[in-house]
Amino acid sequence: MPARRALLHRVPMRHPGDTSAIEALFEAGAIHPRQVVAVLGKTEGNGCVNDFTRAYAVQALSLMLGRHLGEAPESVAARVALVMSGGTEGGLSPHFLVFGIGEGAAPQPAGALAIGTAFTPDFAPEEIGRLPQMQATAAAVRAAMAAAGIAEADAVHYVQVKCPLLTSERIAAARARGRSVATEDTYHSMGLSRGASALGVALALGEVAAVPEAAIGADWSLFSGRASTSAGVELLRNEVIVLGTSPAWAGDLTIAHAVMRDAIDLPAVQAALRAAGLPGDGGQLDAAARERLVAVLAKAEPASTGLIRGQRHIMWDDSDINATRHARALVGGVIASAVGRTDLFVSGGAEHQGPDGGGPVAVIARRGDGGAARP
Known part of the structure; x- marks a missing residue:
């Protein structure tokens, strides 16, 4: 087969x-x-x-x-x-x-890119940004790993989650049923939803132990180095995509990841490139390497301290442009300088996704040997 x-x-x-x-x-x-x-x-x-x-x-x-x-x-x-x-x-x-x-045609003994997807049930407004969302996300990650045939958490390199947020209508619906919500600030609800989802990934991958609800959106020492979560108004459930490697899969695609410790951590980007089999020697990828690069996925978040390596940044103080928008532009520029491309999946809002001010970065590339595969 x-x-x-x-x-x-x-x-x-x-x-x-x-x-x-x-x-x-x-x-x-x-x-x-x-x-x-x-x-x-x-x-x-x-x-x-x-x-x-x-x-x-x-x-x-x-x-x-x-x-x-x-x-x-x-x-x-x-x-x-x-x-x-x-x-x-x-x-x-x-x-x-x-x-x-x-x-x-045949599995890759060295491992090839493996994909698994899963979905949580729809969340009630009072569950968003709280333990039920975190726990349901952990279960969905495990289900997606099983669907991909990935048995070991270490073989998972990136978990993309799309999660819901609170709107005024959803808050009112919870209130009408006598329920409270995690926050009545709709923008803040995005961060809590992303954070609960990211900690769910961390639980599933064994990156953290049990997490108290009070830690969501508060304790930045708890995070996943492989979670990427994005909140939107267009859904009520979490949609989970697990990307890893497995020797049971075929093809020439592979994936690797690293964790950016801050927004200008170029060495982490280069480490992810090297781990995926691409040059990461400090120079920008040449045309041949860029051809093998299929995708870069990363998270971006301004440091809560207001500092980057001791220097003040104003991302949180700008009343005209949202802080996450600044962060996407900054991290996107750092990664683009390394890979020579601008079609990069850089997502803002990295609550519990990498350390404070940093975030995961993953590289998907075609192996230099071409891989034994057919359409």
């Missing part, structure tokens, strides 16, 4: 509803619509509560996939993880990452 093979294509978008580049992949036979298990997107919104570019992109993707598959859009959205991260500040380029699962 052929082994599973991970498929991944990075394509540009002209606007959040532009799915033409993905449809071009279908027409070229690069991937079949039925092979698609997840789509990650960087959209050009503000990344805040009212960033409807995320919902716009999810709707466009659901309609497009439904049309190709002969299914209702709701059916597609129920089983395909559609994770949109708003905000392409600075030089970041809007793009989609299309993940699929096909067949390979």
